[in-house]
Amino acid sequence: MSKPRKKDWHPADIIAAFRKKNTSLAAQSRQAGLSSSTLANALTRSWPRGEKIIAAALGIAPEKIWPHSILIKKATG
Template structure:
């Protein structure tokens, strides 16, 4: 079973972190390079591999030319397959 197809008739499984890293390598980049190009520390995007972080997920997905919900369906869909409400927070402001 290929969990990377995004087919809603199949069981939705998140990609393994090694598959994400391999996908980035196939695109000629790395997690650290994507992180640095977004103005982040080279290790910051690794957080999105381990826990929900919409901004990081979007950066990784964009580098792979796919939608984040394809990579992490458990973070975007409930047990019935309905889309969960998620937001990317804007940058912090100092008052």
């Protein structure tokens, strides 16, 4: 039997995780010196820098939030 493939977190789950920490994606984006909507790009497309910023703000490894995407990135390059 093959292992079930791990799914990336749904964008709403990432936003909810920020709310649980009494912050927002926009606030973290500004704190990183970016426009308030810039980090939202990492929720819909591959952007390793944004993924790292989000993961660090949540205190979680990027591989836990985006396991499938990380595997693809490692396999392709």
